[in-house]
Amino acid sequence: MTRRTTILGLSGIAAIATLAVWAAAPPAEVPYPANYRDWTHVKSMVIEPGHPLHGTFGGIHHLYGNEAALKGYRDGKFPDGAVIVFDLLEAVSADHTVTEGARKVVGVMHRDAVKFAATGGWGFEGFAGDSRTQRVVGPNAATACFACHQAKRDREYVFSEYRP
Amino acid sequence: MTRRTTILGLSGIAAIATLAVWAAAPPAEVPYPANYRDWTHVKSMVIEPGHPLHGTFGGIHHLYGNEAALKGYRDGKFPDGAVIVFDLLEAVSADHTVTEGARKVVGVMHRDAVKFAATGGWGFEGFAGDSRTQRVVGPNAATACFACHQAKRDREYVFSEYRP
DSSP, X not given: OOHHHHHHHHHHHHHHHHHHHHHHSOOOOOOOOTTGGGSEEEEEEEEOTTSTTHHHXXXXXXXXXXXXXHHHHHHSOOOTTOXXXXXXXXXXXXXXXXXXXXXXXXXXXXXXXXXXXXXXXXXXXXXXXTOSSOBSSGGGXXXXXXXXXXXXXXXXXXXXXXXX | OOHHHHHHXXXXXXXXXXXXXXXXXXXXXXXXXXXXXXXXXXXXXXXXXXXXXXXXXXEEEEEEEOHHHHHHHHHSOOOTTOEEEEEEEEEEEETTEEEEEEEEEEEEEEEOXXXXXXXXXXXXXXXXXXXSSOBSSGGGHIIIXXXXXXXXXXXXXXXXXXXX
């Protein structure tokens, strides 16, 4: 066995070991944002039929941020632990009003630069309706969420801005 | 002078003295609700053109409550110190969305059963746009605000309900 072969062999073993660990570790999960309704309300918006995102995000949505997220909104740097909630409700139109209907999804961006390095340092998840356990994104964050959020790289991938 | 006349005379003097004090005391003022943007978001609604209240309340509004107000939303009893803010913004319709525009008014209900006894225990005020000093209700709370809120006597004159 040449020295070169030995090195390659060791590298190969190391690579296999790394892959094994990687495969065994469960992907980092975004926790349900308990008590987010008591967080600061960042802004709101209605997305109506006819909008290209209506299928996914149609309704009235409110953004909420915890204290770390508010720091990020202020100075552009979101520290680990920052959590932003996108709370999407049905928009009920009647009698010249739009009121809030049933909850459609609780979308979450959870900042952890190491755990979620593959998606810009943010974990993305959605919880269906009022469920705290029914996940609608799971392992698809890169395509289902981050693909669009990449457009906001210069704002740490955050679309919303705090409305005073 | 009969005893009866004397009593009436004293009552008259007391009544005049009370009126003089009442006239001299400035009416209780509702303070600007500092930091209300950090309070809990209660609910939201859009009032569109064509609605009978559009002239006064047209736009997108958010209700916020301080901790005492949240207690009231929960159990129906609003303690003194409860403050509810009605934050009214322009509703900007474009491209199948409704977004938040300029602030129109910050409406306030401030609970104090003694100070505001004449209007159901609530002081009512409105602050124009982003001003913390330009009052739009002033001494007209009874007609400008309480007249409508009386319809909600069984809910301590509060129209809004907390949306979970």
